[in-house]
Amino acid sequence: MKTTLVDFTAAHDSDRPILLTGGAVVTMDPSIPDLDAGDVLLVGPQIIAIGADLRSDPGHGAAAASALVVDTRGAIVGPGFVDTHRHAWEAQLRRSIPDVSDLGEYVMSTLAGVAPNYAPEDMYIGTRLAALTALDSGITTMLDFSHNSRTSAHSDAALNALIDTGIRGVHASMGPHFGEWDRQWPKHMNRLVSDFHGAADGLVTVRLAALATDEIAGPAIAYGPELAAFASDLGVWTSIDAVFGIPSSEAILRWARMGILDPTLTLIHATGLTPEAWTAMGDAGVTVSLAPTSDAQIGLESAVPAVDEALAVGIRPGLSIDV
Numbered sequence: 001m002k003t004t005l006v007d008f009t010a011a012h013d014s015d016r017p018i019l020l021t022g023g024a025v026v027t028m029d030p031s032i033p034d035l036d037a038g039d040v041l042l043v044g045p046q047i048i049a050i051g052a053d054l055r056s057d058p059g060h061g062a063a064a065a066s067a068l069v070v071d072t073r074g075a076i077v078g079p080g081f082v083d084t085h086r087h088a089w090e091a092q093l094r095r096s097i098p099d100v101s102d103l104g105e106y107v108m109s110t111l112a113g114v115a116p117n118y119a120p121e122d123m124y125i126g127t128r129l130a131a132l133t134a135l136d137s138g139i140t141t142m143l144d145f146s147h148n149s150r151t152s153a154h155s156d157a158a159l160n161a162l163i164d165t166g167i168r169g170v171h172a173s174m175g176p177h178f179g180e181w182d183r184q185w186p187k188h189m190n191r192l193v194s195d196f197h198g199a200a201d202g203l204v205t206v207r208l209a210a211l212a213t214d215e216i217a218g219p220a221i222a223y224g225p226e227l228a229a230f231a232s233d234l235g236v237w238t239s240i241d242a243v244f245g246i247p248s249s250e251a252i253l254r255w256a257r258m259g260i261l262d263p264t265l266t267l268i269h270a271t272g273l274t275p276e277a278w279t280a281m282g283d284a285g286v287t288v289s290l291a292p293t294s295d296a297q298i299g300l301e302s303a304v305p306a307v308d309e310a311l312a313v314g315i316r317p318g319l320s321i322d323v
């Protein structure tokens with residue numbers, strides 16, 4: 001029978017240390033070398049020690065000897081992955097996207113077709129399912145680019161789903177592309193920030209979400225001086241989706257001239273951008289989220305993840321699941 005760590009710890013004294021033993025330990029910490037086979041000692045939510053054999057380590061032997069032991073031989077033990085962009089509300093539509101062959105079909109089937117019919121509880125179900133499947137695949141931090149915020153209740157439902165799942169979640173709020181909605185966005189973000197920023201002991205935070213240009217759904221949800229000023233006043237950072245091709249490259253150069261291309265921005269996709277746009281992004285110190293699977297499936301510009309372009313201007317890109 002498969003036992004999850006949650007079941008395992010619930011059945012035992014929560015103060016008792018846990019020893020993960022025998023796994024290939026990838027620390028991602030320059031001061032602690034990786035181990036082909038080693039131990040990780042946990043007490044509550046804290047990693048207390050990492051070593052080749054903690055049960056014979058004078059400093060940690062007693063705690064390790066009293067620990068619940070989890071045999072991780074044959075597994076990789078490491079920090080959780082970070083998904084830098086996912087539209088979590090769409091999770092219950094999985095298996096329908098493979099029928100989509102380009103961006104236009106995705107926009108019409110999902111954003112124009114399904115999204116307007118979503119009630120708050122549908123937002124909750126999708127976001128909860130996305131967060132659970134993220135955790136199940138080793139992703140412990142997920143940025144939810146929540147772009148179906150038709151009412152305040154839709155946003156509350158998405159945020160509560162993150163909190164109820166226990167994931168480290170970033171709720172990035174954007175109004176919907178099409179259909180009826182309350183026009184509460186972005187103003188309602190003042191309340192979202194006061195009610196939810198730092199919720200769940202700091203695991204859940206809030207940021208602004210927008211599109212790069214007005215090409216898909218008009219100017220209201222496109223990044224520009226007004227949204228930049230709004231985010232700055234509110235003290236939140238911004239994720240910008242659908243950044244690709246010549247129109248986005250021109251937008252990036254425009255933002256640079258306006259002084260609103262800065263390190264508070266994450267630009268998503270970044271396929272088919274011009275060298276001039278990349279130079280401006282590097283100079284401004286933005287972060288970049290690549291979406292290699294959806295780029296290829298939906299055919300966004302070159303559909304080749306811009307790893308080399310990012311590294312060449314000093315940006316280490318993050319990865320994302322998208323749809």
Ligand SMILES: [Zn+2]
Binds near residue numbers: 085322323
């Ligand atoms: Zn996206």
